[in-house]
Amino acid sequence: MRQIFTIDLFNLRKQQLFFYVLFSLLALSKIQAQGISPIEKMAAEGYAKRFSDTVSCLKIQQKALSLAQLNKNKEDEVICYAYLALTQRRLLDLKEFMHYADTAFYLSQHVKKIRTKAHASAAMGALKSYIEDKPQALNYLLEAYRLFSKIKAHDQCAKIASDISYLFSPASPTKVEKYAREAMIHAEKSGNPESQLHARLALGGFLSDKLETGGLFDWEAAIKFFEETVALAEKNADKIVSKSNIGIAYLNLADLYSKGPQPINEKAFLMNLEKATAIAKKYNVRIIYRSAIGLKGFYLTQKGNYSQAELLFIEGINYQKSLPYTDNYLFAAFYSCLKDVAVKRKDFQAYYNYDTLYAKYTQLKYKESTQSLLQNAEARYESSKKAERIKQLELENELEQKNKLLGYGIAGVLLIGLVFMFRSYYYRQRYYQNREDFLKQEQANNELKMQLMEKETIENLAARLSLERRLLRSQMDPHFIFNALGNIQSMILQKDTIPAVSYLNKFSKLTRQILEQSRKETISLEEEINTLKNYIELQQLRLNNGFDYIIECDENVEKEVLIPPLLIQPFIENAVEHGLKPQENNVHGLIEIYFKEDETNQSLICTIKDNGIGLAASRKLKLNDTHQSLSTTITDERLSKMQKENPNAGFTVQERDIETDGQGVIVIINIPILS
Structure with missing residues (x-):
């Protein structure tokens, strides 16, 4: 029985995420005045x-949306859609929830206001959490957190950081603690009791999880923290709209008392359970009600008071039956507990009766769970399909805009030409009748210039479209391919079959990786590192293992971050071709690659060092060298284009200090991290 409700408490902490996301758009009692319009305030009200009043809630929000559309204010319209999305989440209408969240996020792509984009990302994060798409939920909530942090909306940051903390649980305890503590900092700055309670529950969840491996000192620290949390909630109860969170605080404190030194503080344990049960009944929070009765029943059973435990579970069942809806999960949990009590009492007839009802509600619960899983899976598919369609429409709109601008440009040039020709013809008739042949020739020249200008415009467009194709052709040096295949052939002829097959597999894998990645807009850092390893190992084969390499990442670098593909390989190629290859035979080469994250500028810093001949010696050799570093030039072009969205994108190449750092070259690449 204890296990059932311990698991239930864990699920309770998970489900807190849904409550928290509902409040992540607004501190209802104190709205910060950072660009908040009257329409946004109306939607918040x-x-x-x-x-308390669902009909009035929807009516006011729809009125706010109508006013935003009437005023043609996209920022207000996006925020109204975001509020409506979260309201539909409260009403459990997944279809409408998806519609409003997707609409808010799509429209937010066409506005510049940071607050608006943050609201839209928060709504999408709530949707992805609801349909159990945790990776996407994290992406959207982290973006909302970043945007709200920019405008110092501390109340919003406190709640969203709490949500992020729950999403990282239990896979990454370090990040659970990191975002929970950040939520506490923002909550203190906001001075908002609602935000403070959210943050304290998140950090309290982390402290409770630590008890699995901690001792008495950790338990005492957790008890003190939750007592302070409950005191805060009671003091500001009238200012906290999410009453369920107050019940969760009571329930968590009672659970902590039950896990403490024996004998437990029975008075404090029962008092907090009663308060949690009262809130659960008053505000109809089923999961709190189920957990509170479960903990009390377990306590009574442990004391050997089986009769009271049985009456308590039956009371819980009767209370649920009095409500206008059925909770099959609650019935199954209570009948399971009644089975355990019947076994303790050795009342096997009662056990049979309870087991029959338990089987009935367990089957119903399973059907509901299966239906929910199918619904969420379908929602994830629809949301993904809609996102792809939105992306396709944006690309089509962008291309259409470019074509319009090109058409306007050509029309303008033609108009200017026509005006010029008319003027020339007018003056020719009046003043230069005797030069008719000369003016006809001039007119022909003007028409030719128009054709050349049009041709040049089209060629410029074609050059931009061919940039990515040239990137693909430049990724693998023909000399490198020829030498690698030659070395593999030599191994085969020498009957070194095993290494030959190994390197042939590496060459095949590298070719496939480059072909696949060149068609993608983004790849993970881990994919980029794997491609670099294959490429460098083939270069080692080509140069008879004349050099070694090291690839290291800082602790804070996540290998799942997304970056543009194939940016680093050209610099490795230069290091091998112009640095290590001309090196003297008695010097063993070394390439060092390090990655660290610049969180402030949302970029990844890649540092490449080699102990080759250096820039000065390499320039002298280039006079007779036929190798063309086309890929480096294209990489420079790609990074330059990225500077429109990320001004820090780019790279620097410099000589290493021989006295302090040794001979060779160091390259520092600032790569933008893409979301």
């Missing part, structure tokens, strides 16, 4: 009524 309607959203505040979602628990």
Whole structure:
């Protein structure tokens, strides 16, 4: 029985995420005045009524949306859609929830206001959390957190950081603690009790999880923290809209008392359970009600008071039956507990009766769970398909805009030409009748110039479209391919079959990786590192293992971050061709590659060092060298284009200090991290 409700408490902490995301757009009692319009305030007032008066809530929000559309204010319209999305989440209408969240996010791509984009990302994060798409939920909530942090909206940051903390649990305890503590910092700055309670519950969840491996000192620290949390909630109860969170605080504190030194503080344990049960009944929070009764029943069973435990579970069942809806999960949990009590009492007839009802509700619970899983899977598919369609429409719109601008440019040039020709013809008739042949020739020249200008415009467009194709052709040096295949052939002729097959597989894998990645807009850092390893190992084969390499990442670098593909390989190629290859035979080469993250500028810093001949010696050799570093030039062009969105994108190449750092070259590449 204890295990059932311990698991339930864990699920409770997971489900807190849904409650928290609902409040992530607004501190309802204190709205920060950072660019908040009257329409946004109206939508917020309607959203505040979602628990007490659903009809009024939707009516006010729809009115705010109509006003935003009437005023043609996209920023207000996006925020109204975001509020409506979260309201539909409260009403459990997944279809409408998806519609409003997707609409808010799509429209937010066409506005510049940071607050608006943050609201849209928060709504999408709530949607992805609801349909159990955790990776996408993290992406959207982290973006919302970053944007709200920019405008110092501390109340929003506190709640969203709490949500992020729950999403990282239990896979990454370090990040759970990191975002929970950041949530506490923002909550203190906001001075908002609602935000403070969110943040404290997130950090309290982390402290409770630590008890699995901690001792008495950790338990005492957790008890003190939750007592302070409960005191805060009671003091500001009238200012906290999410009453369920107050119940969660009571429930968590009671659970901590039950896990403490024996005998437990029975009075404190029961008092907090009663308060949690009262809130669960008053505000109809089923998961709190189920957990509170479960903990109390377990306590009574442990004391040997089986009769009271049985009456308590039956009371819980009767209370649920009095409500206008059925909770099959709750019935199954209570009948399971009643089975355990019947076994303790050795009442096997009661056990049979309870087991029959338990099987009935377990089957119903399973059907509901299966239906929910199928619904979420379908929602994830629809959301993904809609996102791809939105992306396709944006690309089509972008291309259409470019074509329009090109058409306007050509029309303008033609108009200027026509005006010029008319003027020339007018003056020719009046003043230069005797030069008719000369003017006809001039007119022909003007027409030719027009054709050349049009041709040049088209050629410029074609050059931009061919940039990515040239990138693909430049990724693998023909000399490198020829030498690698030659070395493999030599191994085969010498009957070194095993290494030959190994390197042939590496060459095949490298070719496939480059072909696949050149068609992608982004790849993970881990994919980029794997490609570099294959490329360098083939270069080692080509140069008879004349050099070694090292690839290292800082602890804070996540290998799942997305970056543009094939940016680093050209610099490795230069290091081998112009640095290590001309090196004297008695010097063993070394290439060092290091990655670290610049969180401030949202970029990845890649440092490449080699102990080759250096820049000065390499320039002298280039006079007779036929190798053309086309790929480096294209990489420079790609990074230059990225500077429109990320001004820090680019790279520098410099000589290493021989006295302090040794001979060779160091390359520092600033790569933008893409979301």
